[in-house]
Amino acid sequence: MRHFVRHPSEIPVDVRVISERASHSSQICNVSNGGLCCDLAQPLPVGALVDYRIPQIAEDYLGCGRVVWCERQCQGFRVGIQFSNEQDAYRARMVEQLCQIECYRRRVAQTEGRQLSGEQAAAEWISRHAADFDRCHTLSDLSEVG
Structure with a gap:
């Protein structure tokens, strides 16, 4: 697991x-x-x-x-x-979240023809996907990385 x-x-x-x-x-x-x-x-x-x-x-x-x-x-x-530490983990997750929001913004423009600002895309993405993205875990099992 x-x-x-x-x-x-x-x-x-x-x-x-x-x-x-x-x-x-x-x-x-x-x-x-x-x-x-x-x-x-x-x-x-x-x-x-x-x-x-x-x-x-x-x-x-x-x-x-x-x-x-x-x-x-x-x-x-x-x-x-x-x-190496929880600070690096947190920072990397924030980077990943920003990239997911940007991908969402582009996908909405392509599939729905809506042009969202960064703030609009972030608000929509957070309301739709943040709960799945932000499941909390601890840094404990080295074999499970990536």
């Missing part, structure tokens, strides 16, 4: 093993209260400390975590990163 609800995502992310210089660009596959999952071209070592940057939100948005699993995929590797 999962301890963390996964929320699908397509947010660009740059991941860097702290002991290395090179950064790996990717997209977040999903986010949970425990961490995030992303697809990378190169494997990352389990246990490696990483930082991640989410430039779509802010150039200086930076979080830290630890690689808890890495699995080979058809093209590349899927990597699970555990948040």
Whole structure:
């Protein structure tokens, strides 16, 4: 049984093993209260400390975590990163929520022809989806990340 609800995502992310210089660009596959999952071209070592940057939100948005699993995929590797603390988890969830609202705004424009402001989209999205998105969990089970 999962301890963390996964929320699908397509947010660009740059991941860097702290002991290395090179950064790996990717997209977040999903986010949970425990961490995030992303697809990378190169494997990352389990246990490696990483930082991640989410430039779509802010150039200086930076979080830290630890690689808890890495699995080979058809093209590349899927990597699970555990948040290093609850503050990083909270910040990542807020980023994810903002991106979900923006996706909602675009989807409404395409499917319904309504042009919503950011505030209107946020109000609608929150009333329709926030309860499912915001299920509270604790950071406790490392194996359930991403």
